[in-house]
Amino acid sequence: MHSMLRLGLAATVATFSLSACGGKETAPTAVTVPPRTDTAVTVPVPVPVLPRVLTHIGQGVVPERYSAEVWVRGTTAYTTTWGTRAGARGNAVKIWDVSANQPQLVDSVIVASATTTGDVQVSDDGSLMVVAIESNPNGGVAIYSMANPRAPQLLVRTTGGELRNGVHTAEVARVNGVLYAFCAVNQANGVPSRLVVLDLSTPSAPLTVWSQAMGAPFVHDVSVRDGLLFTAEWNDGVGIWDIGAQSGSVAAPKLLGRARTVGGQAHNAWWLHDPVTQSKKYLLVGQEGPGTIGSSSAGDVHVVDISNLAAPVEVAVYSVTGAGTHNFSVDEAQGFAYAAYYNGGVRVLDVRGDLASCTDVQKTTDGRCDLAKMSRERATYAGAGGVPVYVWGVHWSASGLFASDMLNGLWRAAPATR
Helix, strand or coil: CCCCCHHHHHCCCCCCCCCCCCCCCCCCCCCCCCCCCCCCCCCCCCCCCCCEECCEEEEEECCCCEEEEEEEECCEEEEEEECEECCEECCEEEEEECCCCCCEEEEEEECCCCCCCCEEEECCCCCEEEEEECCCCCCEEEEEECCCCCCCEEEEECCCHHHCCCEEEEEEEEECCEEEEEEEECCECCECCEEEEEECCCCCCCEEEEEEECCECCCCEEEEECCEEEEECECCCEEEEECCCCCCCCCCCEEEEEECCCCCCEEEEEECCCCCCCCCCEEEEEECCCCECCCECCCCEEEEECCCCCCCEEEEEECECCECCCCEEEECCCCEEEEECECCCEEEEECCCCCCCCCHHHECCCCCEECCCCCCEEEEECCCCCCCCCEEEEEEECCEEEEEECCCEEEEECCCCC
16 A cells, blocks of 8 residues: 655665676586486476466546555445646545446545545444545545445544654554554655554544654555554565564554565565465565556565564565566455556465475575466456556455556456466
8 A cells, every 4th residue: 555656766776686606616526326226207397377367347437537545345445546647636535336347436535635545444344434645744644434335424634743744554453452543654854754553442533552763764554463563664674563462562562573575665565364274474575666657667576484473584476577566455265365566467376375385496596486487376467458557456355356557447357266
């Protein structure tokens, strides 16, 4: 969940390269090998599984603004807007009826003094919608009552304070029965980026319970699950915090460890829970490199083994030539991770089972497993009609698979199946 305001900054980050270790070769020593007495065994070569194209179902066209994030609950979808397109500001949250194949625009909520509404999420009980406002100096969050999901009613629009430089993302999560908004605040005007956590027990009067500067140079996004908080802190990697799993709390988090992935630029994370294998050892980390709207992007999906929270280690990676990832949504029941890949559309990865065991030919030069070489890429999707796409977000739910495309609006496709 991220705004393209970061692309210019990302372009200034130093590039990196991996080089093979070199050395002078020596003449081999002759060795006498006794004749074989066993029968040679032929090892079968795995047949690559070619990714299929997801079936296109429908499109909700947004021509006047750049579409940003997408959230779906039941038969209603919400998409936000970014920046300025042909004079139209990103101050609208679009509301869609997705009860039929073709998304139908129901209404738009206009957020006061906003130039980007980059993040939107509905609470787990459906009672609240929280919208992140990245405008500076009018940043903050807008909190809405969802008594009528198709007609959100504004409860509060924060102004000033620690959120004024712009809220990049606002993750809504419940910890020990209490609903919180975890707000990643932009750095600006000499003020460093920070994470601000709001208690939403009284939605019309959110209360700050924890605030801490973090990230190099910023914190992009967070993920909360089972009492753990994962903070994507760009070149500082992903922080792993106890906020209720053991002795930590939301008001007093305890840093357990830090996952540093190859290349840095840690943008978002998803802790995988596999209901079939019961595994909870893998963390997906999205890397966002530099990009240009409509034409290019960069960044990989990294797989980190967090069996030891104090010493996580990267074990696998997935790359798309000429495109970079953004946000994830995972159908854990089926074991499929949907990754928004900007100009690369949507990529579907099989994340069931062991992601860290592969043959030598399936490894990168630095020893990580390559999910593409392991045939873990199972499907792709890039809208319909052959038009260029720039997919910001993707959301899988029981209602189906939806993708927000900055250029074209809201796409709907049939989810992947096994």
